[in-house]
Amino acid sequence: MTDAAQDAARETGRQARRVADSRWFETTARAGFVGTGVVHLLIGYLAVLLGIGNATAGSGAQGSQSGDTDQSGALAQIASVPGGVFLLWVVAIGTAALTVRLVVEAVVGGRTDDARAWLARAKNAGKAVVYGAIAYSSASYALGAGKSSTGSSRSAAATALATPGGVVLLVLVGAVAVAIGVGLVVIGVRGSWKKHLRPQPESVRRTVAVLATLGYIAKGVAVVIVGVLIAVAGIRSDPDQATGLDGAFDALRSMPGGSVVLVVVGLGFAAFGLYSFVRARYARI
Secondary structure, eight states: OOOHHHHHHHHHHEEEEEEEESSHHHHHHHHHHHHHHHHHHHHHHHHHHHHHHHHSSSSTEEEEEEEESSHHHHHHHEEEEEEEEEHHHHHHHHHHHHHHHHHHHHHHSOOSHHHHHHHHHHHHHHHHHHHHHHHHHHHHHHHHHOOOHHHHHHHHHHHHHHTTHHHEEEHHHHHHHHHHHHHHHHHHTTTTGGGGGGGOHHHHHHHHHHHHHHHHHHHHHHHHHHHHHHHHHHTTTGGGGGGHHHHHHHHHHHHHHHHHHHHHHHHHHHHHHHHHHHHHHHHHO
């Protein structure tokens, strides 16, 4: 790369950093945490309903069917209420701003080129993918073009299996999802989430700790199950096995005592939603 190109790249990075550090952009990014909080609260609510419905349906019934109990189901619930489209746009714009912020951090963030700095960049890139997916889905539902995430997962799995090496790819994707899920559990148990927050008042610190711990552990358990299902889909060459969170919740529900576990996981997702509201206020952005 020539000196002129390097100078141009540095200037572009500085301009991107300046925009990402602006007050209005920070406010919009914080709104992204509020949006994800709403989505997680609804996912938790739907999961609890599914667990309670299954527990009260009796051994001869199949339990309540409340539709998708994942991100798409939560967004569909938002779209169905008065003013829901406006809220969806708030979620979409906020999470999109947060996505851009994370992309900037991944590209130009960090002061060194050591392994730790590159790991931080990789984490920010991964988070950008997650929040970007929420932004895209929210905008799609706001425009009336939302689709079930389970159907999308199965379609993607079928496409992967139809290509050379697709089985290996799905198994690897499943393994990565399991690793991410385990990582979320570790974050919850070790309290690593604290470094992402500014100091909070003593009156709320313990509540925040409980919400974050339960939330990260519940999300981690769900993501591990999703990863296992994806890997099983690859091993069995059956794309129907590849599902999202709703498939993970169904798998939990079908286990002995799974209804109770599902309710606990649902409460954990709701806790993460409330924690996201705290992040909107105290996150280090």
